[in-house]
Amino acid sequence: MSDFRISRRAIDPAAELGALEDAGSGAVVSFCGRVRNHNEGRAVTRLEYECYEALAVTEGARVIAEARESFGASRVRCVHRTGDLAIGEAAVWVGAAAAHRSAAFEAARYVIDQVKKRVPIWKREHYPEGPAEWINAAPSEAS
Amino acid sequence: MSDFRISRRAIDPAAELGALEDAGSGAVVSFCGRVRNHNEGRAVTRLEYECYEALAVTEGARVIAEARESFGASRVRCVHRTGDLAIGEAAVWVGAAAAHRSAAFEAARYVIDQVKKRVPIWKREHYPEGPAEWINAAPSEAS
Amino acid sequence: MRVRVDYFAVLRERAGRAHETLDTSASTPRELYRELSARRQLPPGKGLKVAVNDEFRNWDWALAEGDRVVFIPPVAGG
Amino acid sequence: MRVRVDYFAVLRERAGRAHETLDTSASTPRELYRELSARRQLPPGKGLKVAVNDEFRNWDWALAEGDRVVFIPPVAGG
Numbered sequence: 001m002s003d004f005r006i007s008r009r010a011i012d013p014a015a016e017l018g019a020l021e022d023a024g025s026g027a028v029v030s031f032c033g034r035v036r037n038h039n040e041g042r043a044v045t046r047l048e049y050e051c052y053e054a055l056a057v058t059e060g061a062r063v064i065a066e067a068r069e070s071f072g073a074s075r076v077r078c079v080h081r082t083g084d085l086a087i088g089e090a091a092v093w094v095g096a097a098a099a100h101r102s103a104a105f106e107a108a109r110y111v112i113d114q115v116k117k118r119v120p121i122w123k124r125e126h127y128p129e130g131p132a133e134w135i136n137a138a139p140s141e142a143s
Numbered sequence: 144m145s146d147f148r149i150s151r152r153a154i155d156p157a158a159e160l161g162a163l164e165d166a167g168s169g170a171v172v173s174f175c176g177r178v179r180n181h182n183e184g185r186a187v188t189r190l191e192y193e194c195y196e197a198l199a200v201t202e203g204a205r206v207i208a209e210a211r212e213s214f215g216a217s218r219v220r221c222v223h224r225t226g227d228l229a230i231g232e233a234a235v236w237v238g239a240a241a242a243h244r245s246a247a248f249e250a251a252r253y254v255i256d257q258v259k260k261r262v263p264i265w266k267r268e269h270y271p272e273g274p275a276e277w278i279n280a281a282p283s284e285a286s
Numbered sequence: 287m288r289v290r291v292d293y294f295a296v297l298r299e300r301a302g303r304a305h306e307t308l309d310t311s312a313s314t315p316r317e318l319y320r321e322l323s324a325r326r327q328l329p330p331g332k333g334l335k336v337a338v339n340d341e342f343r344n345w346d347w348a349l350a351e352g353d354r355v356v357f358i359p360p361v362a363g364g
Numbered sequence: 365m366r367v368r369v370d371y372f373a374v375l376r377e378r379a380g381r382a383h384e385t386l387d388t389s390a391s392t393p394r395e396l397y398r399e400l401s402a403r404r405q406l407p408p409g410k411g412l413k414v415a416v417n418d419e420f421r422n423w424d425w426a427l428a429e430g431d432r433v434v435f436i437p438p439v440a441g442g
Binding site: 013014017021024025026027028029030031032033034035036037038088099101104105108109112 | 156157160164167168169170171172173174175176177178179180181231242244247248251252255
């Protein structure tokens, strides 16, 4: 199974962490991004994630490989949800194992930063009132 | 229960993570430091941790409070093992929840760095051959 | 030349479809987007990226018969 | 003056005990450590910290009857 995955089912952090097990790695850092009940001051009721999967999995795998090589992490994994998510559900999970804590922290941070920047996944927020909105899609926010 | 704990029993990362739950926190970062099978090129068979508990819990609680205030994290927790640990066992676990990922990463990193620097816990490494050694205890390494 | 275009997220909603196969005289993604943005009420291409056959390519990449082209709105995972 | 001293880690091993209660004429942790390091073969105090009644204190803190004093080797948690 690839170290970068797209999943339509709930993320299981305990199972993901288990897959990082390695007696040589003294440090394991995990990041979990969850659906918040608010964003930029506005109440959020749920989220939808859509993904261009064929490209997401190759770009995600590149990000993982870069993290491993740049920081000397022994294992790095990431899984991103798609579909409808409720408040509090995990949208993305990243784990990094390394001999020392700096490498594990830096690798995990790199993966989530790059995934948010490069991997073709989009989210649409739903609000108590008014139409749902694709986040980031406004021309003014285009990179 | 305090947000900094000393434990003679195995750390349960899933239970620790559960205690960070909070619908307003979009980001959760955890760090787990585990007993490695080597240190500075030498094979390690097991570790012993000893703790000056009365001071460790107050100093640990200060570190947690500093992390929460400095980075605006909503919840921060840490648990440190004492006693005999086998290879692969978790020696320390840190979790930080925050609205945004930077705060969660920085708070978790701060806690493990400060705990290692300030909280009165000591470890003794056991090797395949030769006497066990208290780590850091050599005068040349004294801070 | 016949190409397939897939739409995601905000572009899927604007285009009113998830994909289409079309005959075009466009020889690059840039020309193709210009043609489609008029026909499908797509927003200006600024800020978009483009993939051809599931790899990021530049806007002047030479399209070939049967290519799959995807215009990629600013991403927002995590 | 009577004080209690607790030993941890490498100091516990050097002192051959986890704690002791003793009568001393030392009025500060610095003087107390000097007295004990001779009697208990403790290493030089450089790099150690000191706690009195479970709070970090400086080496010139005024000791009082019944205080609990702990000399703290360089820590190594995590």
